[in-house]
Amino acid sequence: MRNIDQHNITEAVIARFASCDNPRLKEVLSSLVTHLHDFVREVKLTEPEWMEGIRFLTATGQMCDSKRQEFILLSDTLGVSMLTVALNQSRPAGATEATVFGPFHTDDAPHVAAGANVAEGAPGEPLFVEVEVVDLQGRPVADAEVDVWQADEEGLYDVQRPELGDTRRARGVLRTDAQGRTHFRSVVPTAYPVPTDGPVGCLLVASGRHPWRPAHVHFLIRAPGYRTLITHLFRDPDPYLDSDVVFGVRSSLIAPFVHHASGPLLDGPHSTLKHRFVLDAEAGAGAGAPAR
Amino acid sequence: MRNIDQHNITEAVIARFASCDNPRLKEVLSSLVTHLHDFVREVKLTEPEWMEGIRFLTATGQMCDSKRQEFILLSDTLGVSMLTVALNQSRPAGATEATVFGPFHTDDAPHVAAGANVAEGAPGEPLFVEVEVVDLQGRPVADAEVDVWQADEEGLYDVQRPELGDTRRARGVLRTDAQGRTHFRSVVPTAYPVPTDGPVGCLLVASGRHPWRPAHVHFLIRAPGYRTLITHLFRDPDPYLDSDVVFGVRSSLIAPFVHHASGPLLDGPHSTLKHRFVLDAEAGAGAGAPAR
Numbered sequence: 001m002r003n004i005d006q007h008n009i010t011e012a013v014i015a016r017f018a019s020c021d022n023p024r025l026k027e028v029l030s031s032l033v034t035h036l037h038d039f040v041r042e043v044k045l046t047e048p049e050w051m052e053g054i055r056f057l058t059a060t061g062q063m064c065d066s067k068r069q070e071f072i073l074l075s076d077t078l079g080v081s082m083l084t085v086a087l088n089q090s091r092p093a094g095a096t097e098a099t100v101f102g103p104f105h106t107d108d109a110p111h112v113a114a115g116a117n118v119a120e121g122a123p124g125e126p127l128f129v130e131v132e133v134v135d136l137q138g139r140p141v142a143d144a145e146v147d148v149w150q151a152d153e154e155g156l157y158d159v160q161r162p163e164l165g166d167t168r169r170a171r172g173v174l175r176t177d178a179q180g181r182t183h184f185r186s187v188v189p190t191a192y193p194v195p196t197d198g199p200v201g202c203l204l205v206a207s208g209r210h211p212w213r214p215a216h217v218h219f220l221i222r223a224p225g226y227r228t229l230i231t232h233l234f235r236d237p238d239p240y241l242d243s244d245v246v247f248g249v250r251s252s253l254i255a256p257f258v259h260h261a262s263g264p265l266l267d268g269p270h271s272t273l274k275h276r277f278v279l280d281a282e283a284g285a286g287a288g289a290p291a292r
Numbered sequence: 293m294r295n296i297d298q299h300n301i302t303e304a305v306i307a308r309f310a311s312c313d314n315p316r317l318k319e320v321l322s323s324l325v326t327h328l329h330d331f332v333r334e335v336k337l338t339e340p341e342w343m344e345g346i347r348f349l350t351a352t353g354q355m356c357d358s359k360r361q362e363f364i365l366l367s368d369t370l371g372v373s374m375l376t377v378a379l380n381q382s383r384p385a386g387a388t389e390a391t392v393f394g395p396f397h398t399d400d401a402p403h404v405a406a407g408a409n410v411a412e413g414a415p416g417e418p419l420f421v422e423v424e425v426v427d428l429q430g431r432p433v434a435d436a437e438v439d440v441w442q443a444d445e446e447g448l449y450d451v452q453r454p455e456l457g458d459t460r461r462a463r464g465v466l467r468t469d470a471q472g473r474t475h476f477r478s479v480v481p482t483a484y485p486v487p488t489d490g491p492v493g494c495l496l497v498a499s500g501r502h503p504w505r506p507a508h509v510h511f512l513i514r515a516p517g518y519r520t521l522i523t524h525l526f527r528d529p530d531p532y533l534d535s536d537v538v539f540g541v542r543s544s545l546i547a548p549f550v551h552h553a554s555g556p557l558l559d560g561p562h563s564t565l566k567h568r569f570v571l572d573a574e575a576g577a578g579a580g581a582p583a584r
Contacts, residue, residue, distance in 0.1 A: 002533060002534060002541045002542065002543045002546070003541075003542055003543050004371075004374055004378065004539045004540075004541070004542070005378050006375055006378040006379050009371045009374060009375050009378065009539060010371070010375075012371065012539060013370060013371035013539065016499075016501050016535070017499050017500065017501070018500070019500030019501070020498070020499040020500040020501075021500060022498065022499075025498060025499060026499070027335060028335050028337070028341065029499055031331050031334045031335045032331055032335075032370075033370055033371065034331075035327040035328065035330050035331040035334070036327065036331075036370065036372060037371065037372070037375055038327050039323050039324055039326075039327035039328075040372060040375050040376060040379070041375070041379065042323045042327070043319060043320050043323045043324075044379050044380075045320070045376050045379065046376075046380060047376060047377070047380050049320065050367070050372075050373070050376045054361070054363045054364055054367065057349065057352070057353060057363045058353050058356045058361070058363050059353070060349070060353055061349060061350050061351070061352055061353010061354050061356070061363075062353050062354060062356070064350045064353070064354070069346070069350070071346045071349045071350050071353075072346055075342070075346065078305060078324075078325055078328065079296075079301045079302070079304065079305035079325065079329065080328060080329070080332060080342075081342070082296055082301060083298055083301050083302075083329055083332050083333070084332060084337050084338075084339060084342045085339070086296065086297050086298040086301065087298050087332070087333065087336050087337065088336075088338060088339050206312070206314065206317060207308075207309050207312040207314075207317060207318070207321055208309065208310070208311030208312040208313060209308050209309070209311070209312075241294060242294060243308070247296045247301060247304060247305065248296075249294045249295075249296070250294065250295055250296070251294045251295050254294070
């Protein structure tokens with residue numbers, strides 16, 4: 001094809017995928033090209049705007065390292081992450097809803113016993129969390145892995161504090177007991193802005209958006225025979241519950257963090273949180289399959 | 293908004309741009325989000341595919357440096373660059389057509405006098421190029437800047453040869469004389485593959501596409517009062533004229549490179565190329581405005 005114009009170019013690009021022997025890749029690329037071209041045509045993208053887009057994407061890639069994933073942040077703030085979660089994580093009524101994974105999970109969190117203080121020095125009011133993991137019939141899911149991570153009272157994750165090096169805090173991996181239960185101590189999370197010192201922060205400012213996420217604790221819960229659940233518990237009240245910068249809030253995930261001036265667990269101010277997570281069975285595993 | 297789902301999320305994201313005080317940015321972002329979400333919904337993007345997309349974009353950004361622009365290459369190979377050119381560079385009948393800029397232009401090409409050999413040691417059969425720059429009425433455009441760059445007979449640009457360091461060859465900047473003419477010596481370009489050692493190369497392979505561009509010489513021509521022209525002259529014949537990996541070929545830009553076994557310009561094999569470039573007046577400059 002020698003005379004490409006704005007009308008026939010989409011067809012011309014898609015025709016080039018004719019020899020692609022991966023039908024799913026062909027489908028994804030053809031759809032991507034169609035929608036990307038429709039966008040460019042709809043706004044009649046100018047050449048300086050195109051160049052600005054190239055610069056933005058390049059800077060976004062170059063901001064990424066082992067502790068910072070600026071493209072996930074971009075996807076999060078444009079609602080693409082939550083849309084992908086919503087498309088893939090629809091669950092039956094009664095099962096705990098999923099939300100975005102976020103960029104701050106690490107694979108090297110300490111494995112700790114029930115009752116541990118995962119804060120490990122992270123600043124904040126003490127928080128005592130009791131977790132129960134059950135199936136759709138309410139039966140305990142024993143030996144489920146409960147991976148938790150969160151920001152401290154300054155709104156920072158450990159990986160955002162260069163002074164900590166590879167030290168991990170305010171994160172840990174627990175296992176449920178025979179009753180599907182575990183518990184741990186941590187700190188009360190606070191609302192925090194997503195990182196604004198990169199290209200995505202510039203885009204938020206330029207587009208008149210605030211960078212805040214409502215306070216939350218992340219949970220990744222897995223057990224054989226069940227669908228892995230990646231979710232948060234959001235602290236109520238929080239000024240950003242209705243305007244989470246990454247669109248991750250679901251009403252069912254807003255949980256009461258109960259404040260105590262002093263109490264049986266601790267002398268002095270602290271909070272408590274109890275939550276029951278309901279897992280649904282993995283496709284093919286049969287409803288209510290045992291955990292092991 | 294606390295209960296985002298796959299149906300209402302697009303509206304929710306667009307609503308966040310309500311406070312954007314740049315109407316064009318708001319328009320571009322709203323359209324981008326709409327089409328990006330439509331793509332994700334249409335293919336029902338899976339979470340592993342989403343992660344693969346994040347990895348691909350990150351690797352593409354990290355492949356970029358001062359001599360390599362992998363995001364431009366991605367845009368080129370998906371037809372986005374040529375679509376943007378086509379949308380912005382429509383020109384009146386008779387004016388020379390524009391095509392993609394490509395990633396290999398540099399701002400430090402030597403400024404040379406008419407008749408110079410810009411090859412500077414680049415390998416290839418000698419090529420003598422005569423350029424004429426005129427307006428739509430056929431009147432010469434004097435003192436136009438003619439910036440040329442090209443690959444050598446091995447299909448490589450100078451910036452792709454690490455051994456050259458910052459040495460520039462097979463590129464140069466000339467100026468037209470009072471008759472709108474200039475001429476230079478270079479080498480006959482050959483077809484070449486775009487760089488395939490990065491993420492875009494992997495995508496081409498995975499999607500069953502060849503990475504070749506038909507042989508061409510790049511021209512960037514500018515003169516006060518005229519629209520800047522960024523284009524190529526393609527060598528005829530070439531096996532890739534119908535399947536340029538970046539969709540840049542336009543019939544009007546296919547030019548005869550005439551081969552001579554020996555001739556008045558040189559003893560031994562060489563080629564000649566003559567081309568008349570027709571510039572159209574800049575908007576507001578009035579048709580046929582003088583060059584200065």
